[in-house]
Amino acid sequence: MCWCDRWTIMHLFLLLILQATAALGQIDPAHCRYALGMEDNRIKDEAITASSQWYETTGPQYGRFNSEEGDGAWCPKGQLEPSDTQYLQVDLGRLTFLTVVGTQGRYARNSGNEYARAYRLNYSRDGVLWKSWRNRLGNAVIEGNKNAYQSVINDIHPPIITRYIRVIPVTKLSTTVCMRVELYGCLWDEGLISYSAPEGQLMQQPGHPIANFSDSTYDGVNERRRLSGGLGQLTDGVIGLDNFLQARQYHVWRGYDYLGWRNDSLGTQGHVEMEFVFDRQRNFTSMKVHSNNMFSQGVKIFSSVSCWFKPRLIAAWEPEPVTFMTVLDDRNPSARYVTVPLNRRTAKSLRCRFYFADVWMMFSEVSFQSEDTVLPTLLVPSPPASEETTVTTTPITTVTPSASEPPDDGNTPILIGCLVTIILLLIIIIFLILWCQCVCKVLEKAPRRILDEDVTVRLSSCSDTIILQTPPVPPRSGRSATGPANSDPHYERVFLLDPQYQNPAVLRNKLPELSQSAEASACGGGYAEPDVTQCTPHQCFHSNAPHYAETDIVRLQGVTGSNMYAVPALTVDSLTRKDISAAEFPRQQLIFREKLGEGQFGEVHLCEAEGLPEFLGEGSPLPDRDCLSVLVAVKQLRADATNQARNDFLKEIKIMSRLNDPNIIRLLCVCVTSDPLCMVTEYMENGDLNMFLSQREIESTLTHANNIPSVSLSDLLHMSVQIASGMKYLASLNFVHRDLATRNCLLDRRLTIKIADFGMSRNLYSSDYYRIQGRAVLPIRWMAWESILLGKFTTASDVWAFGVTLWEIFTLCKEQPYSLLSDEQVIENTGEFFRNQGRQIFLYAPPLCPPSLFELMMRCWRRDIPDRPTFEGLYQALRPHVNQ
Incomplete structure (x- = not known):
């Protein structure tokens, strides 16, 4: 192993950057005034x-600033009435x-x-919950054009x-209106989407007017004197003065x-x-709180402050908080930022308790720094352009400091010196990384003696499959006759859950039922024939079944994660373009919007x-063929991919082209005539089932009355x-999915579900996977x-996962399975309790779940594989419930 860890070095460097920029605070509204792309078409027509x-x-595509295309503007249909709510909506992408x-207005070369x-x-951060903007005095109407x-x-x-954002024209009389719009601002890279806090309070001083410390611009809800679900004055970029009464x-x-x-x-x-709730999981380095100190x-x-962390909104709070003691200052009454280190803790939600030092405590701004956040720049914030576009923007106005702003304190030379030092450090770090990579490549060429200790398993004809997380290792010479032959390419390394499992003697002690055949091969491999019957663990480990060299494992998510389907045997030695039945789609018509995930x-x-419905023609699986463009998921092979990964990618395309079912994600087309190789699959506008259900409640009179999803x-x-x-x-088809869960089920607007395999590649669900010795991840x-x-x-293990997926559905994905157990305890639960008289901890019955359905879940979790139902049986058992 190389002695230097380049990722650690980069983390240290990023921490230096964060410390150097700590004095800058968060976004300054006076400088965050950059055109977001209506006029210059960086905001595409489909987003309007x-x-x-x-x-x-x-x-709407003609509602662009300073544009005369079409008839010169966006015009809502008919005469606009005072009671109308017509709008032009823009999706900013981030x-x-x-x-x-x-x-x-509509000028149209002097004809309009x-x-x-x-x-x-009106505005929305998620496209579902819309809020009405009001100014600081509570007025919602903005003066328009004359x-x-x-x-x-x-x-x-x-x-x-x-x-x-929705721009809604307002009129007092019935009239015709048209609009062209430009929007200005900068990216909200901090990612905070809501904070909750107690309602602010009043200060009554004898002989002075009452001071009101409420959050007047908060856009969430105020219930029982607590603010929740919104943002307000703590994120508006306005820093309070030293005298809190001004x-x-x-x-x-x-x-x-x-x-x-x-207090x-x-x-x-x-x-x-x-x-504090964020748009995604982040690795937090610090929190900055601007606090008054007028003692x-x-x-x-x-x-002091103590912060707890939650990796996912439906997970439990981690028990160990980060605690920070503040150095109190009784000589300087100036308001100041207090920087709280968060020790690179990963979370999507934080809960912080701030402890009083006196009678009152007051905040004007709260901001967070994380290693996943794009660092703010001093002069030119980046616009929300697409990943493949580089745009230089110009501010619309020149802003001069107001008289109320504090003068420059002469720290500019110090800041410049710090930045120069950081640049020099960056050059040194880049040199060290390049040198380290060179050394690592040399070391990798040395004999890999450690492989002698790894467990290798031969693929057998049993219907269950050894799913491997690393590339195949060529067989070594000198192996005994019981080992694999040099000509057999189907041996791969298996990394078991614990080092003690790599010792067959320990494995015998762990699993007594395997004691008579610990040296036998571990019943793996894909299906040799479509009609192969399933076998129990005893049958697999005590039979002398023949081996099938043709058996192959195709990684249907191999290039984008660690997951894969296990599939029947393929005779795919070398794939070419003629082996791929999917049509070649013009690459330039794919507009990248967001990275969903990534793998090795x-x-x-x-x-x-763009133009995909017309491209696919009749028989297209797309639900709406009238729109000009549709959302799709694009798997793309990176330029540094190995030849093996490239071949696996082509195999994945061939396998997915065989799948044709209304509840399975379809392969629509490919881009394989040039690099990078891409496959285009369906994507549902409602996202994944886990996120969909976690944001909803069960239907009731209360949800209808309050418009709760x-x-x-x-x-x-x-x-x-x-x-x-x-x-x-x-x-x-004898396919084994191996990662069935709500995160891998996508929904369209009609609640049609399609099973996919994107979950493992998304950082959002990284806490659902257990990492083994830093190599592989498993949804244990x-x-x-x-x-x-x-x-x-096997298919039977997919049935087990289906039972857990049902449990997720009927808990509305509000909780992770076995949420009270750590990953290690989940693993122990599978072994210890099965061995000790079958006393395993099972998931509880969800309150929403009918008893007969929970009984079906319990059957999915039977220890003996033959006792579990088949998917055909599950389907037939569930269908009558829908018709009730």
Whole structure:
């Protein structure tokens, strides 16, 4: 192993960068004023939609600033009435800090005279929950245009953190309106999507007006004096003054810039508890809290803070917090940022308790630094362009500091010196990394003696499969006659769950049922013939079944993760383009929108495929063939992929082209005539089932009354039947999925489910997988006991995973399976409790689950493989529930 770890070095370097930029704070609204791409087409036509359009030539795609295309603007259909809510909607592609909106009317080279005299803004961070923007005084209407040609630029105070924005024209009289729009801001790379906190309080001082420390711009809900589900003044980029009774805004009340609490009024034993939720898992390095310290008025920065971490929203809080003691300052009353180190803890949600040091505690801004976050720049924040586009933007105005801002303190030379030092360190680090890589390559050429200690397993004709996580290792000379022959290419390394399992003697002690045949091969391999019958562990380990050299394992997710389907034998020695039945799609018509995940040699992207419905023609599996472009998932092989990975990728294409079922993701087309190799598969607009259900509640009168997203019990049963149907189809082809879970089930708008295999490659679900000796990852909470202990994957082990998937569905994915057990305890539970009189810990019965359905789940978790139902039986058992 190479003595230097380049990733560790890069982490240290990134920490230096974060420390050097700590004084900059978060986004400054005065500088975050960059055009986001309406005028220059970086925002594509497909991202611009509208509630209606007058003609095709006045559609939403023509609502671009300073553009005269079409008939010169977007125009909603018919006369706009005062009660109408027509809108132009823009998808910015990523969370964005929106600070300015510019509008024009329809000029159309002096032939048009329609414009909006006023408008409102609605926005959404997830495309589901929409909020109405209001300024700091509570007004929602923004002054618009007075003619069709002049531009009107309006600053948005407070700024909006959003991905989707709707511009809604407003009129007092029935009239025709048209609009052209540009949006300005910069990326919200911090990723914070909501914070929760106690409601701010009032300060009453004798002889002085009341000061109000409430969060007046909070866009979430206020229930029982607690704010939740939104963002507000703590993320608006406005830093409070030293004197908390003064404000940077005009015509606002005393204390406006701060959210504050009194120690003796919360009843929380001297602390304020806040929760922060982010768009994805992040590796947090620090938290910065701008706090007032006007101690003469009983206000101080917090004395200490403890933060707990949650890797996923449905997971439990990790027991070990990060605690930080603040150095209190009783001589300098200035407000200041307090930087709290978070020790690179990984989480999607944080809960922090801030402890009082005096009577009052007040915050004006809270920001987070993480290693996954793109570092902010001083002058030119990056616009939300697509990954393949590099754009240089220009601010729309030149901003001069206001008189209320503090003057430059002369630290610029120090900052420049720090940056120069960091650049020199970066050059040294790059040199060390390159040198280390060179040394590692030399060392890899040396004899790999460690392979002698690895366990190798031959693929047999039994119907279960050894699924391997590393490339094949060529057989070594000198092996005994019982070992593999040099000509057999189907031997691969298996890394068991614990080093003690690599010793056959220890394995005999661990699993007594294997004691008579510990040296026998471990019943693996793909299906030799489609009609091969399944076998129990005893049968597999006590039979002398023949070996099939033709058996192959095709990694259907091998290039984009560690997962794979196990499939029947293939006679694929060398694949060429003529072996691939899928049509070649024009690569330039794929517009990359978002990276969904990645693996060792490949990536999965969410893309828009322009003209795909017409390209596929009649018989297309796409549900809507009228739209010009559709969302698709694109698996792409990276340039550094090995020849083996390239061949596996082509095999994956050939195998997926065989799958044709309404509940299985379909391969639509490919791009293989040139590099990088790509395959294009379906993608559902409702995302994966785990995320869909976790954001919903069971249907009830309360959910209807409060417009809470909900699902019915009938919906859950329908989803279960569809998954059973898709798995029945895979089982009929002797396919073993090996990673069935709600994260691998995608939904369209009609709640049609298609089983996929993207889950493992997505960082969002990394906590669902257990890493073995730093090499492979396994979804152990969904795996049957024989898969965990013996490395055997069969249709019967997929049935076990189906039972866990049903459990997820009927808990609405609010909890991870065996959430009270650690990964190590889950592994111990499969062995110890099976061996000790069958006393295994099973999942509890979900409250929403009918008793007969939970009994079906329990049958899926039977220890004896033949006692588990088949997918055909599961499908037939579930169908009557849907019709009830």
